[in-house]
Structure formats: C-alpha cells, structure tokens
Amino acid sequence: MAQSPSSSVQAAREALAERLKNIRLDAGLKAREVAARAGWYPSKASRLENATTPPSDADIRAWCTICGVPDEAPDLIAASRSAQSAYVEWKRLQRTGLRRLQESYVPLYERTRAFRVYCSNVVPGLLQTPGYATALLSAITDFRQTPNDVAEAVAARVDRARILRHGDHRFAILVEEAVLRQRLGDAEVMAGQLGHLLSVMSLRSVSLGVVPFTADRRMWPLETFSIYDTAQVQVETLTAAVNVTAPSEIAQYVKAFEWLSDSAVYGASARTLVTDAIGALG
The missing domain is CATH 1.10.260.40 (lambda repressor-like DNA-binding domains)
Structure with a gap:
C-alpha cells in the first residue's frame, strides 16, 4: 500500500x-x-x-x-x-473563515488544463449547488469553529465553478456511489444537487463517472484528491490539505485514478445511479 x-x-x-x-x-x-x-x-x-x-x-x-x-x-x-x-492544517487555512480559501484556488484552476478529481465522501466542489455547498460549509464552520462567512464562501465557490463552461479545460471526475446517497442538507437540497449532476453530465468538458457499490474493483476507496495537470496533487484529510509535488508520488495518484476509472460507470449507467438516488429521497 x-x-x-x-x-x-x-x-x-x-x-x-x-x-x-x-x-x-x-x-x-x-x-x-x-x-x-x-x-x-x-x-x-x-x-x-x-x-x-x-x-x-x-x-x-x-x-x-x-x-x-x-x-x-x-x-x-x-x-x-x-x-x-x-502539509497545511485546515485551521491555518481557514482561520479567517472560508471565503478566502475558496478564492485562493482561482489562479490554480485558471492555469490547469486537465483536472482529475476523485471524491469518496462529498460532491466535488466544482459541481456543488448553492444549497449543498451551504450545508457542507456550514458543517465545516461548526466543526472547526471558524468565523462564519458561509454565505460569502458559497458565493465564491459557485463563482469558481464557471470554469466548467469557460476556457480550455477538461474535467475527469469520479465519485463513489455513496456520495449520491449521503445527505448533506434536507431532501430538497439533495434532490437539487443530484439533478445538477445530471445536467453537468451533458457538458462537453466534463466526464463524470460513478463507482457503484457493486463494482468489481481493484482499487480501494481513497481519501478525496485532485490532480492538476501532472504538476500537483492535493489530498484532503480531516485535519489538513496535503500538496503532493514529487513526480513519483503524483504518478501513484494518476495510477490510482486510472484504476478507479476502470471501476466506474458512465453515461446512461451513471445517470441511472443518480436518478435511483433521487428516487430514494422519498
């Protein structure tokens, strides 16, 4: 391992x-x-x-x-x-609230052409609706006891997502099926978020795959990570953001992403998993 x-x-x-x-x-x-x-x-x-x-x-x-x-x-x-x-602790990055951290990613996002994002626990930030982002960032604020600027942070996160539709960028995004089922916010918030995923799937710049519960997988679920071109990987742990720049380590994350991709479903099969999750909301 x-x-x-x-x-x-x-x-x-x-x-x-x-x-x-x-x-x-x-x-x-x-x-x-x-x-x-x-x-x-x-x-x-x-x-x-x-x-x-x-x-x-x-x-x-x-x-x-x-x-x-x-x-x-x-x-x-x-x-x-x-x-x-x-290795930068979240409490250091978020000591003044969450808005500045959201805005700090903009230069990295603008210069990155190929995004590979894997999320095992929540919907990726670039794909979050305002309602879902509000529920998640509110929970983070409460847990870490940071200054409450959730409304401003949500606005910055949503604004940052414009990159999906503008510029020469490509997004390969993988989520575990559990992400579709774990509720952040109420049923209405989750329905809106899952519906947004269905619309995002139609974007030419986005490939969204779902690793089903039933997948015959050779790569175990990992912590959430994002690969920016081949220059940097950011791994999210409970306590810190870990920035990986060593080529040998980046290569391991690229390999892990490829293996996870092999276990994912796309297109109509992925849409079925999302619509099933919407149906399960009751």
Whole structure:
C-alpha cells in the first residue's frame, strides 16, 4: 500500500533534519555546541535534528554558518519551505473563515488544463449547488469553529465553478456511489444537487463517472484528491490539505485514478445511479 500523504511529508521533514545533522557531524561539532554558538537553548539543536521542531529560515542560516557551509543554506531553506507548504492544517487555512480559501484556488484552476478529481465522501466542489455547498460549509464552520462567512464562501465557490463552461479545460471526475446517497442538507437540497449532476453530465468538458457499490474493483476507496495537470496533487484529510509535488508520488495518484476509472460507470449507467438516488429521497 502507498505511503500516506502525511507520512510522506514527515519523511521530507526527517530528510531535512538528517541533512542538518550530517552538516554538523562533518563540521566536527556537538549539537550542544551548535546551540550555544547560535544562542539557543541546548535542546533546540536536538529538536531540529530529530524533526520535532521545523527550522525557520534564520535557524538554517545560523546552522550552516556555524558549521562552515553558508552556501548550503539556500537549498536547505528551499527544502524546508517545500516540506512546510506540503502539509497545511485546515485551521491555518481557514482561520479567517472560508471565503478566502475558496478564492485562493482561482489562479490554480485558471492555469490547469486537465483536472482529475476523485471524491469518496462529498460532491466535488466544482459541481456543488448553492444549497449543498451551504450545508457542507456550514458543517465545516461548526466543526472547526471558524468565523462564519458561509454565505460569502458559497458565493465564491459557485463563482469558481464557471470554469466548467469557460476556457480550455477538461474535467475527469469520479465519485463513489455513496456520495449520491449521503445527505448533506434536507431532501430538497439533495434532490437539487443530484439533478445538477445530471445536467453537468451533458457538458462537453466534463466526464463524470460513478463507482457503484457493486463494482468489481481493484482499487480501494481513497481519501478525496485532485490532480492538476501532472504538476500537483492535493489530498484532503480531516485535519489538513496535503500538496503532493514529487513526480513519483503524483504518478501513484494518476495510477490510482486510472484504476478507479476502470471501476466506474458512465453515461446512461451513471445517470441511472443518480436518478435511483433521487428516487430514494422519498
């Protein structure tokens, strides 16, 4: 089984910490000596080397200067920033509410030509109706206790979805059948959302597949993820957004998407699953 995104990020942090340790060893210094020369508490050097404390840019510059290799600082700083941006907690991204986060995706969406989106738990954001988005973002706001700007965030999310009909973009979207059955909002909201999925299926730019409960699958259900061209993957966990940029890891998500696609149904078969879900609302 593939390494989890959070484990991958931790591995990057540990690799950086190991590089700092090797620089110190090559300089013939003890950790406490580095800490003393930098004016830190004695334990800080050990925390940096054990990846329990992420280094700041200033920490890395001081470390490299003390160890006699100041020219290595820029590369280490770049590696550190990459590791820190790869795993960003939602509470940090949403500390001022949800609207700004919705708007922050616009540049990424505009420059992406090929979207591959897999959702195992909710309707993908680009396909959400205002009612469904309101129910979902309200639940997120309540759970994370963020400032309530749900109305503004919903408007930003709906506005962002215009990209489905404008520009040179292609969208390959997969959802698990459970997404059609799990209610967010009341029956009227869900009926409106499922009806919207039927209309979206007619768009030339969109391929919408559903992985049925009964699929003979070789890929197990995964966490929600989006692949932007072949440059970046964003994985959504309960606590954080994980941005994957390593080519080898992106390749794994592309492969997983292809395997999930093989288990999905499309066209009339997918429409039947959606209409059945509407019928089950009562």
